[in-house]
Amino acid sequence: MISTLKKFFGYSGFRPYQKEVIEKILERRDCLVVMATGSGKSLCYQVPPLLVGKTAIVISPLVSLMQDQVMALKQRGIKAEYLGTGQSDHSVHNLAQSGHFHLLFMTPEKACLLPVSFWSKLLEVGICLLAVDEAHCISEWGHDFRVEYKQLDKLRNILLDVPFVGLTATATEKVRIDIINSLRMNDPYVAIGSFDRKNLFYGVKHFNRGTLFMDKLVQEISKFAGNGGSTIVYCTTIKDVEQIFKSLQEIGIKTGIYHGKMSSKAREESHRSFIRDELHVMVATIAFGMGIDKPDIRQVIHYGCPKSLESYYQESGRCGRDGIASVCWLYYTGSDFTKADFYCGELKTENQRKAVVESLMIAQKYCILATCRRKFLLDYFGEHVSADNCGNCDNCRFSKKERDLSREAFLLMACIQSCRGKWGLNMPIDVLRGSRAKKILDVHFDKLPLHGLGKSYSSNWWKSLAYQLISHGFLVETIEDVYKFVSVGEKGVQFLSSARPDYQPRLVLPLTSEMADDEEYQSATSGVGEFKNFVTLESEGFSEAEVQLYHMLLEERMKLARIIGTAPYAICGDQTIKKIALTRPSTKARLANIDGVNQNFPGRSAPIKEQTVCEYLLDAAQDGFEIDWIRFCHEIGLTREIFVDIQAAINKVGSRDKLKPIKNELPENISYTHIKTCLQMHSCGMSLEVVPPSHLSMSKVGELQNQVSDNSTVTRTQEREVHPIHDEDLYSPDKRQKINENEGSSTVLEATENSILNWLKTYEEGVSLSDILEHFNGSKRESVIDLLSTLEAGVLAFLGASLLGAGVGGGADKRRGSSDGSGCAISFAIWCFGNKFQLYGFLGGKSSRNDINAAVAFNSCVTLKHAKSSASLVSPFSLSL
Numbered sequence: 001m002i003s004t005l006k007k008f009f010g011y012s013g014f015r016p017y018q019k020e021v022i023e024k025i026l027e028r029r030d031c032l033v034v035m036a037t038g039s040g041k042s043l044c045y046q047v048p049p050l051l052v053g054k055t056a057i058v059i060s061p062l063v064s065l066m067q068d069q070v071m072a073l074k075q076r077g078i079k080a081e082y083l084g085t086g087q088s089d090h091s092v093h094n095l096a097q098s099g100h101f102h103l104l105f106m107t108p109e110k111a112c113l114l115p116v117s118f119w120s121k122l123l124e125v126g127i128c129l130l131a132v133d134e135a136h137c138i139s140e141w142g143h144d145f146r147v148e149y150k151q152l153d154k155l156r157n158i159l160l161d162v163p164f165v166g167l168t169a170t171a172t173e174k175v176r177i178d179i180i181n182s183l184r185m186n187d188p189y190v191a192i193g194s195f196d197r198k199n200l201f202y203g204v205k206h207f208n209r210g211t212l213f214m215d216k217l218v219q220e221i222s223k224f225a226g227n228g229g230s231t232i233v234y235c236t237t238i239k240d241v242e243q244i245f246k247s248l249q250e251i252g253i254k255t256g257i258y259h260g261k262m263s264s265k266a267r268e269e270s271h272r273s274f275i276r277d278e279l280h281v282m283v284a285t286i287a288f289g290m291g292i293d294k295p296d297i298r299q300v301i302h303y304g305c306p307k308s309l310e311s312y313y314q315e316s317g318r319c320g321r322d323g324i325a326s327v328c329w330l331y332y333t334g335s336d337f338t339k340a341d342f343y344c345g346e347l348k349t350e351n352q353r354k355a356v357v358e359s360l361m362i363a364q365k366y367c368i369l370a371t372c373r374r375k376f377l378l379d380y381f382g383e384h385v386s387a388d389n390c391g392n393c394d395n396c397r398f399s400k401k402e403r404d405l406s407r408e409a410f411l412l413m414a415c416i417q418s419c420r421g422k423w424g425l426n427m428p429i430d431v432l433r434g435s436r437a438k439k440i441l442d443v444h445f446d447k448l449p450l451h452g453l454g455k456s457y458s459s460n461w462w463k464s465l466a467y468q469l470i471s472h473g474f475l476v477e478t479i480e481d482v483y484k485f486v487s488v489g490e491k492g493v494q495f496l497s498s499a500r501p502d503y504q505p506r507l508v509l510p511l512t513s514e515m516a517d518d519e520e521y522q523s524a525t526s527g528v529g530e531f532k533n534f535v536t537l538e539s540e541g542f543s544e545a546e547v548q549l550y551h552m553l554l555e556e557r558m559k560l561a562r563i564i565g566t567a568p569y570a571i572c573g574d575q576t577i578k579k580i581a582l583t584r585p586s587t588k589a590r591l592a593n594i595d596g597v598n599q600n601f602p603g604r605s606a607p608i609k610e611q612t613v614c615e616y617l618l619d620a621a622q623d624g625f626e627i628d629w630i631r632f633c634h635e636i637g638l639t640r641e642i643f644v645d646i647q648a649a650i651n652k653v654g655s656r657d658k659l660k661p662i663k664n665e666l667p668e669n670i671s672y673t674h675i676k677t678c679l680q681m682h683s684c685g686m687s688l689e690v691v692p693p694s695h696l697s698m699s700k701v702g703e704l705q706n707q708v709s710d711n712s713t714v715t716r717t718q719e720r721e722v723h724p725i726h727d728e729d730l731y732s733p734d735k736r737q738k739i740n741e742n743e744g745s746s747t748v749l750e751a752t753e754n755s756i757l758n759w760l761k762t763y764e765e766g767v768s769l770s771d772i773l774e775h776f777n778g779s780k781r782e783s784v785i786d787l788l789s790t791l792e793a794g795v796l797a798f799l800g801a802s803l804l805g806a807g808v809g810g811g812a813d814k815r816r817g818s819s820d821g822s823g824c825a826i827s828f829a830i831w832c833f834g835n836k837f838q839l840y841g842f843l844g845g846k847s848s849r850n851d852i853n854a855a856v857a858f859n860s861c862v863t864l865k866h867a868k869s870s871a872s873l874v875s876p877f878s879l880s881l
């Protein structure tokens, strides 16, 4: 099972419940899977067909969703297709019927319309499961009821022994029972996962409509979009959608728009561009809903509070499905909670209307909450959390300003009591604020002693306080039809009984953002919420260079996706890219070990052509990097004799502009690489002395280097006081750079992973293998090498260095089952050239083991200075020889 998971999905382990559900399906048992958005439900139905070689039927509500899933599955080498509108390939039907596909998607309508003969034929070859995705659509109690889903039970009569699997991210007990009954499940295995989306930050802020806020919001969105994350902005009205869309477009943000009044073609186009990362922001109504399968949305903003917490959880849950830290901000205004009439629309029964009002009240409670938002959300969905501080919501992260609000609380509660009767919040607040409106004069509330005592605060401020008092049990809100009434609760009565107009017991409450804003209290949390990802790459241990590398890999993925015509996330997830950037895998096997790298991962069949390596080195020389020309010439077989021939050919041609005429003047064995090298050396001001004569063996090259350095016709390399790297240098005690001359002659130190890493950290300039061996004199060379090879990412430079020493790198690699040392080549290549090789090696080319070995050799031509400057791109330690 694990090998199939790795082969197709690149994951090395299952997430909670996945394995159990798959096992039950294989036992042909019906299953109901209730797990949070992004928890990995799809895998439960994607793996069984790969294991048993029979088709899995997946019922999905939307064609666009099916198309996205099919696209991503194909990218993984899985045979997947969909049947239904938009399917232009007529062969799909027959292929599907013959069991050709691992996964066959269709809408419920299509499933019910397919002739029995289709199912019979497919049953003959085998159907391993029928999955009903978004299964809550089956239930009238669910928030997305669809009549077509109700008819799926018809299939039960045809697919008698096929396990039915219902999957949903939101389902109350009632809905669960409904799904089980509607699909006529037989003793189903029910898997209910946690609803906690730990990677999501939840934040809420009150806002006042107007251009000031809109400008700030647009600015923040644009900053975030500039960092490459995808954003969805949900608005409650089409008017808001259009306004935000326009504002973002005006400042040049790649923004899409999506709402119910657009044509389906325009919506599809918008959706498609968004999932392909051609747009950074999507501004939408909730019409942009179910079926958004994009795993790397980094933030969801709600401009206006949704009608229920269920809707909010689902909409906000669309971000960070890949598990990477993402941000959900909800902006609300008081008027969001007065829309009950609007939401009730055509609802007829009082119970239905009451349910809408109740949902809105809970959403409002969430907004004004001063305690942990995650806890509140999870409690609401029936999941008990003992911790009071999640550390990843605005209330737990930002310290709110607290104040003794005993006097204000006293005024409000006393006023509510004085008003008596059934009033909402507006009446007592208007009284406190000294209103002389007709409704107040009519009932003589202007005569109340409290009239006008609360003038210094706005109506919103008082409402905020009221909701705080409601959430703490001092006030109670009740609903009758769509009307809300407020009264003083038991706790409030106790408070009032122990208070007098000139004395109130202390009541310290946090100031909500609304109250704070109203008091013009500028705190870190006022205005627009900060959109930055609170978990930054840096805080995850990325160095500056690794961040750079990560972004470069993202760009390469984007380019590749464009070429293939797919979404970047279908190639691999951000998490996988992060791991590549952090570990910089040095062998194909190690690359394959990274979570998310599957059989189809670009570059798995790796490639660095010798010629490419040379080109990069010559490019590097042109860019001003130092190159060990002696070694380079030796490696490519450029002898003095050839150099002289090339010079003569250049003179004869009389121009350096074109290579072909020069090549034509030379014998076959002189390659373009020789010519290019010669030309590059010329432009770098290198002299002939640098080039080794043809009879010189590599072991003598070092001597030549020494001679050259003593010679007055010095090369540019020496002018810059850069010492070429030699094999010999690593092992020659007199050439070895001492880290600390006085160190450790008498102490016997043993090497462990930690001691090596800690010791290395103190040498920013890097160390050589011999330094490490000398320092950890209590450990054998073999065991130090073993330790270093397990610390690959941390001591990447060492692996590169070890390759320079005869066979050490190979030795380390052999122990890990790779005999060619190619991994080190890539590591070292990366080390030397930062992104170039890595990108080439992993994301595109074609090459052989020999080429990679060649890369090893060539890389060793790079001098320390060059290596060091580039090494900072990828390695925490650079090599010093």
Ligand SMILES: Nc1ncnc2c1ncn2[C@@H]1O[C@H](COP(=O)(O)OP(=O)(O)OP(=O)(O)O)[C@@H](O)[C@H]1O
Pocket: 011, 012, 013, 014, 015, 018, 035, 036, 037, 038, 039, 040, 041, 042, 043, 168, 169, 295, 321, 322, 323, 573, 595
């Ligand atoms: N075992 C696993 N290891 C690592 N990543 C996984 C694993 N299973 C799934 N994922 C990844 O988690 C992300 C979300 O998975 P998936 O789309 O299946 O979630 P879901 O529960 O179906 O969500 P939704 O309710 O939105 O449809 C995907 O990027 C998927 O590749």
